[in-house]
Amino acid sequence: MSDVGRLDPPPMQHALEDFLRALRAHEIAISPAEAMDAHRAAAQVGFTDRILLRDALCVTLAKSAGDVGRFEACFDTFFARSTGGRGASPREGAELSSAGVFDLEASLEAGDAAALAEEMEAAAARVGASDIRLASQRSLMTRRLLDDMGLRTLDSRIAADRAAEDAVARARAERLAQRREELFDEAGAFVARQARLFAGESGRRMREQILGRQRLTALEPEDVAAMSALVRRMARRLATKYARTRRRARKGRLDLRRTLRRGLAHGGIPFEILWKSRKIEKPKITVLCDVSRSVASAAQFLLLFLHSLNEAVESLDAYAFSDHAVCVNDLLNDESVDDATALILDRVGFRSTDYGRALADVMAQNSAHGGRARLDRRTTVIILGDGRANHAEPRLDLMRAMSQRARAVIWLNPEPATFWGQGDSKMDAYARFCTVAKTCNCLDDLERIIADVLRTYVKP
Amino acid sequence: MTKASASVEGLIAGLADVGYIASRRIATALYMALHLQKPILVEGSAGVGKTELAVCAAALLGLPLIRLQCYEGLDESKALYEWKYGKQLLYTQVLKDHMGRGLAEAPDMESAMAALHGAGDLFFSEPFLEARPLLAALRAPGGAVLLIDEIDKSDEAFEAFLLETLSAYQVSIPEIGVIKAIIPPVVFLTSNNVRDLGDALKRRCLHLHIPLPDQALEERIVAARVPGVEAALRAQLVAFVQAVRGMDLRKLPSISETVDWARALILLHARALEPQVVRETLNVLLKFEADIAAVEPRIGELISGRP
Numbered sequence: 207m208s209d210v211g212r213l214d215p216p217p218m219q220h221a222l223e224d225f226l227r228a229l230r231a232h233e234i235a236i237s238p239a240e241a242m243d244a245h246r247a248a249a250q251v252g253f254t255d256r257i258l259l260r261d262a263l264c265v266t267l268a269k270s271a272g273d274v275g276r277f278e279a280c281f282d283t284f285f286a287r288s289t290g291g292r293g294a295s296p297r298e299g300a301e302l303s304s305a306g307v308f309d310l311e312a313s314l315e316a317g318d319a320a321a322l323a324e325e326m327e328a329a330a331a332r333v334g335a336s337d338i339r340l341a342s343q344r345s346l347m348t349r350r351l352l353d354d355m356g357l358r359t360l361d362s363r364i365a366a367d368r369a370a371e372d373a374v375a376r377a378r379a380e381r382l383a384q385r386r387e388e389l390f391d392e393a394g395a396f397v398a399r400q401a402r403l404f405a406g407e408s409g410r411r412m413r414e415q416i417l418g419r420q421r422l423t424a425l426e427p428e429d430v431a432a433m434s435a436l437v438r439r440m441a442r443r444l445a446t447k448y449a450r451t452r453r454r455a456r457k458g459r460l461d462l463r464r465t466l467r468r469g470l471a472h473g474g475i476p477f478e479i480l481w482k483s484r485k486i487e488k489p490k491i492t493v494l495c496d497v498s499r500s501v502a503s504a505a506q507f508l509l510l511f512l513h514s515l516n517e518a519v520e521s522l523d524a525y526a527f528s529d530h531a532v533c534v535n536d537l538l539n540d541e542s543v544d545d546a547t548a549l550i551l552d553r554v555g556f557r558s559t560d561y562g563r564a565l566a567d568v569m570a571q572n573s574a575h576g577g578r579a580r581l582d583r584r585t586t587v588i589i590l591g592d593g594r595a596n597h598a599e600p601r602l603d604l605m606r607a608m609s610q611r612a613r614a615v616i617w618l619n620p621e622p623a624t625f626w627g628q629g630d631s632k633m634d635a636y637a638r639f640c641t642v643a644k645t646c647n648c649l650d651d652l653e654r655i656i657a658d659v660l661r662t663y664v665k666p
Numbered sequence: 667m668t669k670a671s672a673s674v675e676g677l678i679a680g681l682a683d684v685g686y687i688a689s690r691r692i693a694t695a696l697y698m699a700l701h702l703q704k705p706i707l708v709e710g711s712a713g714v715g716k717t718e719l720a721v722c723a724a725a726l727l728g729l730p731l732i733r734l735q736c737y738e739g740l741d742e743s744k745a746l747y748e749w750k751y752g753k754q755l756l757y758t759q760v761l762k763d764h765m766g767r768g769l770a771e772a773p774d775m776e777s778a779m780a781a782l783h784g785a786g787d788l789f790f791s792e793p794f795l796e797a798r799p800l801l802a803a804l805r806a807p808g809g810a811v812l813l814i815d816e817i818d819k820s821d822e823a824f825e826a827f828l829l830e831t832l833s834a835y836q837v838s839i840p841e842i843g844v845i846k847a848i849i850p851p852v853v854f855l856t857s858n859n860v861r862d863l864g865d866a867l868k869r870r871c872l873h874l875h876i877p878l879p880d881q882a883l884e885e886r887i888v889a890a891r892v893p894g895v896e897a898a899l900r901a902q903l904v905a906f907v908q909a910v911r912g913m914d915l916r917k918l919p920s921i922s923e924t925v926d927w928a929r930a931l932i933l934l935h936a937r938a939l940e941p942q943v944v945r946e947t948l949n950v951l952l953k954f955e956a957d958i959a960a961v962e963p964r965i966g967e968l969i970s971g972r973p
Contacts, residue, residue, distance in 0.1 A: 240869060243702070250701050251694075258674060261694035265872040266702075269865075271709065274875055477751040 218253050219245065224336060225284050228403040229267065232276045236267060243267075256285070283403055310356040311363060314385040315378075322389070326396055329354040335397060338405045348397045352389070360386065433649070437507055440653050441514030490521045490584050492612070494568060496591030497551060498528035498559040504620060504647075505555060508590050509547045511652070513538050523580050526550045527564035527591075528557040533571060559594060561632065562601035569604050581608070587615045588656075589640075593626065593633030600632040602639070609639040618646040618655060670726060671700050677726075686715070686722035687887045695874040696723060705832050705853035707817075707868065710876035712858060713920030715887075717815055719876075720854035724811035727852065732806070733813045734799040736820035742827055746837055748796040754789060790841035800831055801845065809849035817867075818860040825867050833870045878920060881908050887921055892928040902939045902969070903928060907951065909968045915957045927951045941965050 226236050226244060236244070243266050251262045260281050268277040308328075313321045330336070333350045364386070367379035461482040469476035495512055497505040509526070516522050516538040524538055525531045532554055537546045572581040581587070587608060609615045617640045619626070619633055627634035637643035646652050670680030677693040688696075696719075699706045708716040724731035734745055765782065772778040788794070797805060803812035817825065831837055835847040855871060857863060879887065884904045888895060895903075907924045919927075927950045936943045944965050952958045961968070 235865070237869060243704075246702055247698055250698065257690065258694060261691045262698055264691070265695040265698055265706075265874055268875075269868040269873045271875045271877075273873075472755065475755060477755055 218248075222248055225281075226267075227336065228280055228284050229277065231404045232280045234267060234273050234276055234280075235269075240267060280403065283399060286399070308356070310360050311382065314360070314382060314389065317385075322392075325355055326351065326393065330396070330400065335400045336404050338397070338401050340405055343405070344394075344397050344401050347400070348390075348393050351397060352393050355393075357386075433507060434510055436649060437510045438514050440649065441511055444515070444653065444656055490523065490580065490582075490586070492523040492525070492568075492581060492585050492587045494525045494527060494531065494564070494587065494589045494591070496528070496559060496589075497526045497555045498591075499556050500559065500592055500594055501620060502556055505551065506547050507649075509550055510543060513543045513546055523585075525564075525568055526554050527559075527567070528554045529560040529563060530554065531564040531567035558596050559591070560598045561591075561593070561595040561636075562599040562604070565601050565604040565608070569607065581611050583611070583613055585612045587612045589615065589617045590646075591617075591619065592621050592631070593617070593619055593636050594630050595632045597630050600635060602632075602635055605636055605639045609641070614641040615639060616641060616655075617643040618652070619643065620647040621645065622647075671697065673697070680726045681722055682890065684722045684725040685890055686718060687883065687890050688719075689879070689883060692719065692874065692876065695872055698872055699852060702872075703835075703850050705855055705871045706874055707855045707857060707863070707871035708874045708876060709857045709859060711878070711918070711920055713922035714876045714878060715921055716854075716856040716876060717813065720811060720813040720856075723852065723854070727811065729809050729811045729852070730806060731811045731813060732799050732803045732851070733815060735815045736817050736824070738819060738821060740820050740824055742824075744798055745824070746798050746800045746827075746831075747839060748798060749790070750794050750796050754794050757789065757794070792842065795839075795842075800828075801837060803851040803853075804831070804835065804837060804845060804847040806851065807848060810851045812851040812853045814853065814855045816858060816860075817855045818857040818863060822864065825864055829866055829870065832867070878911060878918065881905065884908070884921065884924060888924060888928050891925045892932065894932050895928050896937070899931065899936065899938060900928070903931065906939060906944070906968055910951070910961060913960065913964075915952070915960060916954045917952070917957060919951045923951050923953075939969050941969065944969065 222245065223241075226241050230236055244263055247262045247266045248259065251258045253259060260278070263281070264274060264277050268274045308321070308325045310325075313325070329351050333347070333354050335347055335351060338344070338347055360382070364379050364382050367375045367382070370376060370379075459482045461480045464480040465476045465478070468478050468480060472478075493512060493515075495505075495508050497509065501508075512522075512524050512534075516524065516535075522535075522538075524534050526534050532550075534546070534550050537549055541549060569581075617633075617636060621631070621633070622645050625631060625633075626637065633643070644651075644655055646655050670676040674690065674693045674697050677696055678688050678690070681688045681693065681696075695706055698704070708719060710716055721731060768781055769778045772781055795801070799812065803810045814828070817828075832853060835850040836844050838844050881904055884907070885900055888900050888904060889897075904924065907919055907927070911918045927947060930947050930950045931943065934943060934947070945962060948958050948961060948965075952961060
């Protein structure tokens with residue numbers, strides 16, 4: 207360790223900084239304090255033992271099991287490149303650059319791989335190859351890199367040699383052209399690695415931002431996988447936030463009256479402290495999710511969301527409906543996401559909607575006698591649907607009964623408010639009985655509104 | 667610091683001596699913790715040896731182990747310190763008698779008050795402090811290993827309260843002031859991921875995730891923990907457990923279950939894995955009825971290792 211540390215600490219420290227930047231691009235959050243920890247860890251173990259360095263940095267920087275996987279991938283990619291150039295003959299490279307002349311032509315002809323790699327790193331630093339943000343910038347960056355290494359001079363030299371009468375010069379030109387091709391490949395691979403290290407994640411993040419604003423009803427099939435991941439993360443985030451508010455409400459306060467009374471036994475000195483504990487009403491959520499034909503493409507995301515939420519929220523009562531409503535608690539509890547979604551859609555999905563019948567089913571299951579009577583003053587009802595009743599009886603009386611029994615009724619409609627009441631939409635009528643009725647047609651909306659709902663209506 | 671902690675290899679060997687077979691990453695984490703004086707946050711599913719690591723590290727370093735089990739509702743009076751109320755009460759009684767005699771001779775109120783202020787106030791002082799695990803670890807004269815078990819079960823408020831102890835190795839007691847550690851303890855926190863821990867806490871810790879071990883490592887662990895088991899049976903039973911882990915079960919068997927199972931097989935004098943013996947002892951390995959039902963019909967193929 208001392209050897210390397212003494213000879214060239216600045217390059218290694220610089221490499222470590224670059225590495226931290228690459229890690230940040232891979233969604234591993236590293237604060238300045240953690241960066242300092244990383245330097246201390248590296249100083250402790252040195253740079254000679256690669257595995258030791260990797261493990262030491264890993265325990266310092268990766269903060270979750272997911273981070274560990276990303277860290278290892280990033281470490282391997284990042285330090286893969288250092289083996290050729292720096293590892294092979296660092297002294298020689300340093301001499302070249304200190305002399306100030308790197309001759310691309312001479313190096314190519316001599317086949318000096320170490321010097322070429324060294325120069326490529328240097329050129330990369332000069333043109334800012336690690337600032338690459340999108341994979342599509344790769345060819346531009348490769349070109350800049352090669353230009354910086356002196357490609358133009360080489361090109362004109364080859365062209366001149368080819369045109370020469372001299373057979374030796376022509377042969378030389380062919381040889382150089384061959385090596386130039388190899389250099390292209392190498393530079394391409396180098397930049398691709400840079401892109402993987404520094405650009406891969408920022409591109410993905412951008413895509414996710416766009417997806418978050420995408421209308422749920424107009425999704426491309428290839429976005430489905432990315433969207434599923436997004437929905438799951440969102441539900442997780444909401445659940446964490448929601449659990450926190452509930453826990454805070456559980457804290458007690460000093461119960462002065464009982465403390466003083468208990469203190470009488472000790473001569474009036476209150477040395478046993480008693481705490482008031484606030485009685486918590488366990489909040490309950492009942493979700494009615496429309497999975498009919500009109501909202502078919504959004505349905506599987508809503509179900510996915512329901513499944514994720516079910517894992518986190520304790521007392522969730524979930525119904526899926528189209529022409530009738532079924533309770534899907536058991537499916538959400540017992541089946542995996544994909545199975546549950548498939549089974550639910552199989553049972554009630556893709557038919558035409560009958561809101562009246564669906565409301566009747568839900569109310570019947572919640573009736574005081576026989577049913578489970580989950581719907582009461584502590585329940586928040588969330589309805590996800592377009593409110594298009596297909597000219598069937600909308601059963602507004604049931605809607606009224608529901609809004610009277612529940613703490614709040616929240617309706618999230620994928621259609622904009624101007625469409626409510628148009629055609630077969632009974633949304634304007636339903637909206638009267640809702641505490642909140644809002645348009646919600648993309649994931650960002652859904653997250654924001656549900657968060658509001660949890661904060662405002664579900665807080666004990 | 668002992669000789670073993672001078673290198674990662676030394677720690678691996680040292681931990682093996684006290685019965686803990688550590689992977690390189692585990693030993694590196696411990697090495698970093700000792701040299702950078704940072705707590706280690708150990709994560710992993712139940713039974714992979716998170717708590718055991720702290721116990722064995724304490725044995726290796728020759729330090730006392732102080733353990734704090736977290737649960738919902740744990741607060742500082744149980745984790746950090748508590749006043750000895752009874753003794754404080756007696757103290758005030760004694761003080762009253764004592765002062766009464768002294769004050770009786772005072773000619774007027776003012777001099778009585780002066781005499782009262784002159785007397786040393788010991789009501790809030792260290793002798794009346796009942797040290798709970800955190801404070802005990804800070805005040806241990808030769809250093810200590812502090813194990814904060816299942817930190818994810820505690821409240822978020824408690825987690826925030828731990829930050830001072832973990833980063834500065836000190837605690838603030840409002841009535842007394844700051845108490846600093848004599849020798850910073852080696853701190854282990856374990857988590858089962860019941861809830862996500864705060865970033866502030868994670869930042870202050872080294873992070874170690876212990877995965878389920880591979881065949882070779884698990885065989886060595888079984889050999890260390892259950893010396894009586896023969897090599898052939900050991901390889902066979904570990905291979906069986908590894909195969910079971912490939913199935914889609916509610917609770918995958920972890921190392922502690924493998925070790926328990928090995929012990930059970932020895933008690934039954936099993937020399938090789940027979941379907942009959944496996945069926946009878948499956949409840950040692952699997953903790954849910956549904957899991958047992960899923961594995962039972964496939965015992966034959968799991969033993970032979972062929973699908």
